[in-house]
Amino acid sequence: LPPVHMLFSASHPDGVGTAACVDVGSQLGNPSCSIPSHPPTREEDFQFILCERCRKESPNLKLLTCLHTFCLDCLSENKPVGQCPSCRTPILQANGIPDMDNLLFTNLQARLGIYKKLSESGGPSCSRCQGEVAAVWCSECEEFLCTKCFQDHQWFFKKRNHEAKKVEELRADSAHQFLEDTKKSCNLFCSNPIHANQGHISSIYCRTCRKALCCSCALLDTHHAFCDISSETQRRQEELGTISQELKQKRGGLEATYAGLQDEAARLERAQREMRELIQQRVEELGGLIRREEEELVGLVEAGQEQGRRELARELERVEGMLRRMEAGERLVEKMKLYATEQEVMDMQPFIKDSLEELQQMQPPVARDQTQPEDLTECRRRLQAL
Numbered sequence: 585l586p587p588v589h590m591l592f593s594a595s596h597p598d599g600v601g602t603a604a605c606v607d608v609g610s611q612l613g614n615p616s617c618s619i620p621s622h623p624p625t626r627e628e629d630f631q632f633i634l635c636e637r638c639r640k641e642s643p644n645l646k647l648l649t650c651l652h653t654f655c656l657d658c659l660s661e662n663k664p665v666g667q668c669p670s671c672r673t674p675i676l677q678a679n680g681i682p683d684m685d686n687l688l689f690t691n692l693q694a695r696l697g698i699y700k701k702l703s704e705s706g707g708p709s710c711s712r713c714q715g716e717v718a719a720v721w722c723s724e725c726e727e728f729l730c731t732k733c734f735q736d737h738q739w740f741f742k743k744r745n746h747e748a749k750k751v752e753e754l755r756a757d758s759a760h761q762f763l764e765d766t767k768k769s770c771n772l773f774c775s776n777p778i779h780a781n782q783g784h785i786s787s788i789y790c791r792t793c794r795k796a797l798c799c800s801c802a803l804l805d806t807h808h809a810f811c812d813i814s815s816e817t818q819r820r821q822e823e824l825g826t827i828s829q830e831l832k833q834k835r836g837g838l839e840a841t842y843a844g845l846q847d848e849a850a851r852l853e854r855a856q857r858e859m860r861e862l863i864q865q866r867v868e869e870l871g872g873l874i875r876r877e878e879e880e881l882v883g884l885v886e887a888g889q890e891q892g893r894r895e896l897a898r899e900l901e902r903v904e905g906m907l908r909r910m911e912a913g914e915r916l917v918e919k920m921k922l923y924a925t926e927q928e929v930m931d932m933q934p935f936i937k938d939s940l941e942e943l944q945q946m947q948p949p950v951a952r953d954q955t956q957p958e959d960l961t962e963c964r965r966r967l968q969a970l
């Protein structure tokens with residue numbers, strides 16, 4: 585197979601196309617299938633292109649005003665509606681779906697998808713004829729092309745500035761290099777509405793209209809100030825860089841505030857914990873005190889009961905004795921009346937009379953008063969004082 589040298593013509597309709605030379609090389613028909621020599625791309629390097637909530641790829645990544653990125657699915661299920669799931673910045677759109685797409689991340693997903701295809705063993709196959717192994721990648725068409733389809737492509741696009749890259753070379757790139765290379769070859773198109781979707785490549789920026797224009801539009805846009813599009817994109821990047829740098833200083837202060845708030849929260853937490861411990865300790869002390877008081881009071885009550893029981897028993901005994909004595913007296917008087925001789929009356933009557941008179945003198949115990957015994961009153965008072 586002869587070496588294929590392709591010199592793209594610089595005859596872009598707007599005359600701004602730069603010549604690009606693609607040397608597809610002598611091994612075009614035999615793309616290398618060897619394992620790429622660069623270290624494998626680490627997964628975490630490109631985690632940032634995923635939705636920040638479900639960590640999935642999505643063709644509909646939305647950029648919120650707070651610059652958080654979520655997929656459409658996550659935003660549709662987002663609750664509460666109308667605020668960022670991460671930082672709670674309000675989302676102004678009524679349906680809770682921001683208008684702004686995160687074009688950078690969705691495009692990066694697509695470009696990394698291409699890189700993944702490149703890295704597959706055996707290499708990617710031609711996007712057009714499907715069967716053949718691809719030899720080049722056209723970043724404009726976003727297609728892998730085999731040798732034959734590439735020749736057709738060159739014929740068809742001979743008036744366009746399509747930059748094709750050899751698959752073999754791209755396979756040797758690291759993911760970062762690949763993205764860097766494809767970044768350079770991505771074109772910017774004229775933003776004039778009359779040229780919408782016509783693929784007019786823009787290299788001119790009108791500072792007055794703040795638009796990227798193709799050459800013909802720039803010619804018609806008289807008396808306006810122009811500059812090269814690359815210097816404008818560079819200026820815009822630098823502008824972001826400057827603001828970001830200023831914010832970094834502010835962030836330092838904010839982080840100090842944050843640390844201060846965290847300290848405050850920790851201090852509050854500590855104070856609360858100490859107070860809880862103090863309460864617990866005091867409750868335990870009081871518990872001990874109350875248990876001791878309980879023992880004393882129960883002791884008092886039991887001692888009082890013991891004393892009361894003894895007194896009652898003595899009184900019962902005495903009353904019982906008096907009753908038995910009365911019974912005995914009654915019985916003897918009755919028997920004297922029935923059976924006593926005169927001699928017996930004379931001998932015994934004074935003795936019996938003395939005994940009965942003594943019984944008459946004996947006071948029956950006063951009815952027990954119903955007031956609390958002294959010790960129980962004391963218990964009651966101490967209980968109330970607790």
Ligand SMILES: [Zn+2]
Pocket residue numbers: 635636637638639640654655656657658659
């Ligand atoms: Zn998501």
Ligand SMILES: [Zn+2]
Pocket residue numbers: 648650651652668669670671672673
């Ligand atoms: Zn946010």
Ligand SMILES: [Zn+2]
Pocket residue numbers: 710711712713714716729730731732733734
């Ligand atoms: Zn093909």
Ligand SMILES: [Zn+2]
Pocket residue numbers: 722723724725726737741746747
């Ligand atoms: Zn192309």
Ligand SMILES: [Zn+2]
Pocket residue numbers: 790791792793794805808809
């Ligand atoms: Zn203008």
Ligand SMILES: [Zn+2]
Pocket residue numbers: 774775776779784797798799800801
């Ligand atoms: Zn134009």
